[in-house]
Amino acid sequence: MLTESESAVAREVLLHGPISRRTLAARLRLSPASLTRLARPLLSAGVLVELDDDGDGTVGRPSRPLDISPAAGTFVGVKLTGDRVHVAATDIRADLLDARDRPLDDPSPRGACLAIVEALEALGRDDVRGVGVSLGGHVADGVAVHAPFLDWHDVPLARTLEDMLDVPVAIENDVVALAEAERWFGVGRGIPGFLVVTIGAGVGLGLVVDGRTVRTPDAGIGTVGHLPLRADGPPCPLGHRGCADALLTTTAIERR
Known part of the structure; x- marks a missing residue:
C-alpha cells in the first residue's frame, strides 16, 4: 500500500510523465532529497521507471526522467445500466485494450455482480490490477445508496465485487466518473x-x-x-x- 505522499508522486507522473525530477519536485513542492526518497520505493516496486537522460541543458548531474511503468497491469472499467453491462480493459493510461458488452438479464445486485464477473472472465486478462464500476445514482463509500435505473438501495457493491474478484474495486456515479476520466486522460486534461x-x-x-x-x-x-x-x-x-x-x-x- 502506497503512502499518501508516494501516491501523490505516482499520480503526478501518471498525469504528466515522462517528467524530469526537477519539474516533478517543483510541481509537488518537494526538495530533491524528498523526491528521491519517495520515488525510490516506487521504482523498486516497478510502478515507476527511469528513462534515458532527458538532456535538458541544465548544469549538474544528468537527470533521468520518470514515467509510469508500461507493465503496470490492466485496469477494467464497468458501466452498469438498467439492462446492459459494458466492460473495457485499458492500460494504466486509459488506452483501450479490449471492450465488451452483454445484456443484464438479472438486474438484482447478485445478478449484476455475476454478470460483471462473467464479463471480466470473457476479457481473458490475467493481470487485472483494479476494477472501477460506474452506475447512475447516488454512490458513497463503495455503496450504491440509490440506483433508480436498477431499483437498488444501499447495495455494498464494492465490497461484494472485491470478495468475488480478489482485486480492489471502486464504484462511482457514472457522470462523476466520466468527468474524472476526462480530467485525467481526456479533453479536460490540463483545464x-x-x-x-x-x-x-x-x-x-x-x-x-x-x-x-x-x-x-x-x-x-x-x-x-x-x-x-x-x-x-x-x-x-x-x-x-x-x-x-x-x-x-x-x-x-x-x-x-
Whole structure:
C-alpha cells in the first residue's frame, strides 16, 4: 500500500510523465532529497521507471526522467445500466485494450455482480490490477445508496465485487466518473474547470472546479434534469413541465 505522499508522486507522473525530477519536485513542492526518497520505493516496486537522460541543458548531474511503468497491469472499467453491462480493459493510461458488452438479464445486485464477473472472465486478462464500476445514482463509500435505473438501495457493491474478484474495486456515479476520466486522460486534461453533460435515460451533470471533480451527495444524479427549458413543454414523470428530463432524455425523444 502506497503512502499518501508516494501516491501523490505516482499520480503526478501518471498525469504528466515522462517528467524530469526537477519539474516533478517543483510541481509537488518537494526538495530533491524528498523526491528521491519517495520515488525510490516506487521504482523498486516497478510502478515507476527511469528513462534515458532527458538532456535538458541544465548544469549538474544528468537527470533521468520518470514515467509510469508500461507493465503496470490492466485496469477494467464497468458501466452498469438498467439492462446492459459494458466492460473495457485499458492500460494504466486509459488506452483501450479490449471492450465488451452483454445484456443484464438479472438486474438484482447478485445478478449484476455475476454478470460483471462473467464479463471480466470473457476479457481473458490475467493481470487485472483494479476494477472501477460506474452506475447512475447516488454512490458513497463503495455503496450504491440509490440506483433508480436498477431499483437498488444501499447495495455494498464494492465490497461484494472485491470478495468475488480478489482485486480492489471502486464504484462511482457514472457522470462523476466520466468527468474524472476526462480530467485525467481526456479533453479536460490540463483545464482547471469544465462541465460534462450527459443525455440518455436521464440528464446528468459533472463539474470540475479548480482542477478537482466536484463530489457532493447529489453530484451527477440528475438534479440538472429538472432545469426548466420550455414553459409550454410536456411534463416529466415528476410533473415538472418543460424541464430537461421532459425534453432531452431518450424516452422523451422517442415519445416525440
